[in-house]
Amino acid sequence: MKKTNKVGSTWKRILSLIKPYRMYVILMLVMAFLTVASTLYAPILIGEGVDMIVGPGRVNGKGLLSLVLTFLIVIAITSVSQWIMSLATNHITFQVVQDVRDDAFRKMEILPIRYIDNHQPGDAISRITTDVEQFSDGLLMGFTQFFTGVITIFGTIGFMVSIHPGITLLVVCITPLSFFVAGFIAKRTYDLFRIQSEARSDMTSLVEEMVGNQQVVKAFSYEGRAKERFGVINERLRITGIKSVFFSSLTNPSTRFINSLVYTGVCIYGAFMAISGGISVGQLTSFMAYANQYTKPFNEISGVVTELQNALACAKRIFDFIDEKPETPDDAAAVDMKHGKGSVALSHVNFSYIPEKPLIKDVSLEAKPGQRIAIVGPTGCGKTTVINLLMRFYDIDSGSLQIDGHEIRHLTRDSLRENFGMVLQDTWLKNGTIAENIAYGKPDASMKEIETAAKKALAHSFIMRMPDKYHTVISEDGGNISQGQKQLLCIARVMLMKPPILILDEATSSIDTRTELKVQEAFQNLMEGRTSFVVAHRLSTIREADVILVMKDGEIIEKGKHQELLSRGGFYAKLYQSQFAKS
Template identity: 60%
Template sequence: MHKEKTEKKVDSQKTLKRILLYIRPYTALVILSLLLSALTVGLTLYIPILTGRGVDCIVGEGQVDFKGLMAVITGILISIAITAAAQWIMNHINNKITYRIVRDLRTQAFGHLQELPLSYVDRHSSGDLLSRVITDIDQFSDGLLLGFTQLFTGVATIVGTILFMLGINPWITLIVVVLSPMSFLVANFISRKSFTMFKKQSETRGELTGFTNEMLGGIKVVQAFGYQDEANEEFDEINRRLSEYSLKATFFSSITNPATRFMYSAIYAGVAIAGCFSVIGGMLTVGQLSSFLSYTNQYTKPFNDITSVLTEFQNSIASAARVFELIDEPSAPAEPADAIVLTEPEGRILLQDVDFSYTPQVPLIQGLNLSVEPGQRIAIVGPTGCGKTTLINLLMRFYDVQKGSIQVDGHDIRQITRHSLRTSYGMVLQETWLKSASIRDNIAYGRPDATEEEIIEAAKKAHAHSFIMRMPEGYDTIISEGGGNLSQGQKQLLCIARIMLCLPPMLILDEATSSIDTMTEIRIQRAFETLMKGRTSFVVAHRLSTIQTADVILVMNQGHIIEQGTHQELLAKKGFYADLYYSQFAADS
């Protein structure tokens, strides 16, 4: 138990040190904020002195020093004006520091997300990653802003009031200083408890975001299978845990203020009693006592603010820790300094003794060998889970082989820059992806400098031009998030148009026409025939009728190529492919 507490403390301190590293570039602004804070506090604490003098100017009826009183009032008004201006500038600077730090952190987190290996993204829900980049950084921002706006001023106020009180009466000041540490002990106990709850709250919030995102993304499937009740139950269970952690975190944070207020009320009462005896004994004037009581209030108020800030800061640190966990995840293996840039690849591909599995306990691809000549059309078929898509992931280097090698034009792809390798492939997947932008921007995604004529020509080749022109704004029509205002077939046609525009030297078509009607598919197949001429192409297909013209058909099963040859050669073998083909032909008929 003690070890666990020590580890949490170390983690909290480590996170705090990293936060300070993000603050370092804005040191000049922080110093300016501190100076303004000191000025604000100094003037605020000077006002009770003036108030006390004003009280002493009023001795009794008919005994009022109006000249001295007017000087005091003028001084108070000037102090208030300067304090207000300094406070406004200080708050503006604090906002600038906070939101620039948040901008830097969010930029780094999102940039690192682009560099993470695909395996990390596959292991984490998109909702959890979204929560870390958006919600957790927002929580961090709130705590950091409170820290700048209240922590600096609070500490300066405490130090300043002690100095001013010492100047009035050191003995009464001693009562305040001796009783104050008790409030720190209370606040420290509560902050430790609240940190644990806030961390669990952040984690569960990410889980809830992920689940909600998942259910909304598949809402049609959920309703089609009548899964609403089960989804509601699962949501309620996560939501219940979030509510429980939030309630506990709020409970511990909410008792901070009442507990410390009780302590400060006791301090105030002690000062008031001691001060009254001092006035009676002639050690203080009434004006000085009023100043002292005012300072006691100003001394205790920052403690309330600081304890509230510390509680919020625990939440902020817990959120920042989750963001740092993402940033600390190892990036994809670095490219060698002398990495090769593919300029005009011929498309000669060689796989030698390739082994790969997503988990060590479940072997997938073992001892895979394949030689592809430039311009060859390779079809890949086989039952679900046999390794077809995995082979594509390895060719694109979304995953690295665990044994053996994959070569392009005689170069191991691990020695080639990822950018030049991936831009050498044109990829159309069964799962379409379109961004929320115009149709024009989506087609030109791989070639932002493409002309209007080139974009339209690519759309015509993909047989997408006609439906685009029927859209309200034509090529300027904005596609909603995920392409919700388009049919699945239309989305796939736009993805195909994107490839038609880029004309890459190598192609990967993974069930590229699975969502398109038969007539359009025939036209697209003709366009693909033209596109694939002279280009090394990999075609993953379930409908075997679409790959009969392939130069080589690879038949995969359980991560191995069990047969390969042309369509006619494989039928003549009367093996796995022939059984697959005739069973599909029988099913189609």
């Protein structure tokens, strides 16, 4: 019952997506009716033609000529109506699929970071691409064959009743077996197709992981274990694929067998009726044609039912993704903060990714405009988490976090993040030119502004050595430039934005020592008059910070300037000495 409700709700969702295109649905149904009517009228003409040539000297030439002309007109009507029906069907299907993809992509853009962190990236990719494609195929087949099949069944019954009600009753009494068989198999294929989609998602995630991290895979000789993981998923996909295809493939031959019994019964019974003079040979010919046409839709619909089960399973996964809870929307009275001054204040902030495992505990700090705040501490102490809270990638559990005196929850996310510039340890570049990558946060920037930002980031010199300079196309992972050059481009991207607050999370970790000194000098100019949060493991990079926050186990345990903290001989001093013991 629960599964039936799920399928029913999925169907309702699909029908709601089709509703905006109801005029095309009406056109499709009209053309389907016209196609079926003209197709079913043809056997009548064939039967009349047979009766015109049943014996020597009894050939009606004029009547045959008239029938041939009528038959050609019927064929023309069938062809045109079928063509228009296909156009309408394709329009409905591809518009609905486009709407679903748009909804899925829009949802992906407003999903909270928490969802992204807790799900494999390949899962979302599989739902938006593969599952939507499977849904499209099933929907297209359903429209093209289901409606014409149903109309054909009722149409042939009407024509057969007009020829001989007795034989029609025989046909109608046997054919419900086809529905029983198709329904019995369809119930068992839905879950199999759902499991198959999930296995396909796992495979997409693994392939994406292996391709995106190929250097790490090779560096740690992970190929063997990756192959084992792939083998397990591939085997699961193979087994579920075989089972789903096996059960779904039983539908067509089963219904064909029953329909063949129907056709055989019609032929035998009709032959006896023709011998006894109950119907003419032409009528028997027409009836046999109708019996054949009557059984065909059952074969087609049984195939459609199988495809629809796959489509429904995929649609369910897509709708589940679209229905995921988005990040908390901005308050109705949220302030659209313009270029701020850069003051930041945290008061008794608590936060945890998992409720039963607190991470940030009672953290308080104040950064005045223009101050340079360094955050240091061992791995896992909560440094990057503080940055996530400042950017509102996650909302704090309790306490207060203010930017320029505004509670962060009362600011729009877009305006908040426009006041931050980030340079992270992990670089990210998009597939495009160097200029487009630098102007990622300011697409309307002039080439002069881009070049100025690149010069400040010390990236201009290596850019000018590239084949097409600022118009050189780089791949998404920046495979055709070095890691240090990628970082310089990311720094230039922030240089161009000139935000009031900077976040530098191990920003110089991928740059050689000589370049780092130059970039540090550029950072000094950039940070002048701007509030800066510098997350660093290399303590040599934060000696000049106005305030150094030392974190451990989610708490700020020490606070002060470099020399002040060293003189205390506390945790910071031990960290510093561990890095410069030999010095």
